[in-house]
Amino acid sequence: MIEVEHLSKYYGNFMAIEDISFKVEKGEILGFLGPNGAGKTTTMRILTGYMPPTSGTARIAGYDIFFDSLKARREIGYLPESNPLYGDMSVRALLEFFGKLRGLDKKYLKRRISEVIEKMRLEEYAETDINKMSKGFRQRVGVAQAILHEPAVLILDEPTIGIDPVQVVETRQIIKELGKEHTIILSTHILPEVSMVCQKVIIVNEGHLIAADRPENLSIGISGQDKIKAVVRGPMREVAAALRDLNGVETVDYESTGVDGTARFNVSARINRDIREDLSKLIVNRGWGLLEMQPVGLSLEDVFVKLTTKEEI
Ligand SMILES: Nc1ncnc2c1ncn2[C@@H]1O[C@H](COP(=O)(O)OP(=O)(O)O)[C@@H](O)[C@H]1O
Ligand SMILES: [Mg+2]
Numbered sequence: 245m246i247e248v249e250h251l252s253k254y255y256g257n258f259m260a261i262e263d264i265s266f267k268v269e270k271g272e273i274l275g276f277l278g279p280n281g282a283g284k285t286t287t288m289r290i291l292t293g294y295m296p297p298t299s300g301t302a303r304i305a306g307y308d309i310f311f312d313s314l315k316a317r318r319e320i321g322y323l324p325e326s327n328p329l330y331g332d333m334s335v336r337a338l339l340e341f342f343g344k345l346r347g348l349d350k351k352y353l354k355r356r357i358s359e360v361i362e363k364m365r366l367e368e369y370a371e372t373d374i375n376k377m378s379k380g381f382r383q384r385v386g387v388a389q390a391i392l393h394e395p396a397v398l399i400l401d402e403p404t405i406g407i408d409p410v411q412v413v414e415t416r417q418i419i420k421e422l423g424k425e426h427t428i429i430l431s432t433h434i435l436p437e438v439s440m441v442c443q444k445v446i447i448v449n450e451g452h453l454i455a456a457d458r459p460e461n462l463s464i465g466i467s468g469q470d471k472i473k474a475v476v477r478g479p480m481r482e483v484a485a486a487l488r489d490l491n492g493v494e495t496v497d498y499e500s501t502g503v504d505g506t507a508r509f510n511v512s513a514r515i516n517r518d519i520r521e522d523l524s525k526l527i528v529n530r531g532w533g534l535l536e537m538q539p540v541g542l543s544l545e546d547v548f549v550k551l552t553t554k555e556e557i
Contacts, residue, residue, distance in 0.1 A: 245270040245427040246291070246397060251300035253286050260286040261451040264300070268444070270396075273423040275442035275459070276431040282448040284431040285325050288401050291429070292322045305396045321390030321426070325401040327383060331375030335366055335385050338374060342389045353392075360388040364418065380411025384418070391422065398426045404437060416441050471540040472511045472520065478532030480507045486526055492517035506535060 246268040253260045261283035268274045276284050289295045291302055293313050302309045307316035330338055336357060343353040361370050364384045374382060383403055390398060403419065404412045419430060419441055432438060438445045439459045447455040476483050480498055487496045487509060498509045513519045520537060527534040 245272075245305055246274075246429065247303045248287075248291070249301050251287065251290060251297045251302060253283075253290060253295075254298045259451050261448070264448070264451075264453050266446050266453065266456055268427055268429060270427055271423070272444055273419070273428040273430060273442045275438035275445040276429055276448065277433065277435065277438050277445055278431075278448035279433055281450070282433075283451045284433075284448060285401055287448075288322070288325075288399050288429070288431060292320055292399055293317050318393070319396045321393070321395040321398045323383070323386045323390045323398075323400045323403055325405075327386040329374045329382060329385060329389075332373060334371050334373055335361065335377075335388070336370045338385065339388060339392060343392055346393050348393060356392050356394070360391055363391070363421075364388040365414070378408070378411070380407035380415065383407055383411075383415060387418070387422070391426070396427060398422060398428045400428065400430045402431050402433070404432065404434065472509075472513070472523065473536070473538045473540055474509045474511060474523065474527075474534065475501060475506055475536035476509060476527055476532055476534055477506045478527070478530070483507070483527075483530075483532060484509065486530065487511055487523065490519055490522050490526060492519050492522075506533075 246266075248264060248266050251264045252262045264283070264287060266274070276287070278284050286295075290297045291304065291309065293309055293316065296310070304316040305319040307313075307319065309316045330341070333341065339357045339360065340353065343356065348356070361367055364387055366381070366384055366388060369377060369381060374385060377385070387398075387400065387403065390400070400419065404415050407415065416437065419428065422428060423441075430437075430441065442459060445455075445457065445459050446453055480500070484496050484498050487493055492513045493511055494514060495512045496509060498507045500507050511519070511523065520539070524534055524537065
């Protein structure tokens with residue numbers, strides 16, 4: 245439903261995104277995860293036709309976003325990051341305004357306004373002015389506007405940012421429901437949101453796509469290769485120093501087990517580097533005893549922090 249191929253965008257000399265490719269299948273909710281400045285908004289603006297990329301292509305529902313831009317846009321509903329709405333209009337008036345702007349048929353528009361107001365649980369606020377509503381409710385109006393013309397694809401740029409916790413819960417529920425009828429890209433810098441709402445996740449950092457998988461695989465796929473707990477019999481400080489010298493090892497800490505001469509070591513290594521074999525060889529070669537070795541799975545949170553820290557991956 246969404247195919248993105250080798251997208252790059254430069255603002256002058258500044259690289260905002262580089263060589264971003266991914267696919268979203270029909271009916272999927274894709275989490276577009278990355279810290280501030282990663283390039284999420286830039287990518288979304290390109291996909292929605294608000295801005296051309298420097299290079300690369302994208303197709304929405306089979307339509308090229310440039311060569312078939314009108315048809316592509318017809319299939320897109322977009323909630324921009326800033327969610328620009330006219331504060332002195334009521335929800336209903338605003339939806340009418342956006343609908344007319346889109347050239348929707350009068351009768352169809354009338355029916356759709358009732359439907360989206362119900363779907364976004366805005367019934368009580370239909371006649372309320374936008375500027376009297378909380379941020380959470382305004383976001384819902386933004387989503388209502390985005391789904392008005394029944395697009396196949398929804399692009400939601402940080403829909404839960406800056407809204408209160410109760411609203412966040414409800415907004416996530418609404419997005420999940422919308423996922424039954426739309427293919428969705430949802431950007432966020434909040435990790436748990438991805439596990440809660442999305443079937444697939446891509447992680448971007450400093451303009452580069454650094455991981456793409458299902459949320460649960462993202463943690464399982466690299467577990468066991470990254471953090472290791474080991475119980476070693478040997479001189480603690482010497483053992484720790486030797487472990488730190490192992491290729492790929494980032495941090496080592498340890499504590500005595502209480503049993504004479506043995507200590508429990510927590511070794512963390514660079515992502516995707518399995519150090520278990522090197523570690524066991526080292527211990528044996530030095531004449532120490534390896535009593536236990538156990539890989540520790542990473543949570544999605546660990547993965548995110550690891551992948552997006554500035555250090556070399
Ligand atoms: N219009 C612009 N001109 C120059 N730099 C920009 C512009 N828009 C965004 N950037 C820069 O591009 C990078 C990516 O920004 P953005 O796509 O907004 O990231 P995100 O949405 O992930 O926070 C940031 O470093 C940002 O400062
Ligand atoms: Mg952004």
